[in-house]
Amino acid sequence: MRRHLYLAGGVISVALGAIGAFLPILPTVPFLLLATFCFARSNPAWEQRLLDHPRYGPPLRQWRERRAISRKAKQGALIAMGAGVVLTGVTAGWPWVLIPALVMGVTGTWIWTRAE
Secondary structure, three states: OHHHHHHHHHHHHHHHHHHHOOOOOOOOHHHHHHHHHHHHHHOHHHHHHHHHOOOOHHHHHHHHHHOEOOHHHHHHHHHHHHHHHHHHHHHOOOOOOHHHHHHHHHHHHHHHOOEO
């Protein structure tokens, strides 16, 4: 039963990551990291396919081996989060803009302090 839950979690995570590849607000790699975690416990062949992917494999392996995020990925994440804060500010206004600003402050700091 546990294996099936991990498999379902991995498939859902890959789907969300695929959607995130086309939507700037939704992240891709964090969902693929979750998918590799789930597939490692349910279907190692699918885990290996993710790790061998030409575009997403290198950041997944960097995170797994060194807990590192490339500078380009850090900048992209912070720019996307900043765009989300601006979009919320324009559409929802005050005080709702404080929520994504706070999230960006906490998660942005965490992302920026990871190894490269």
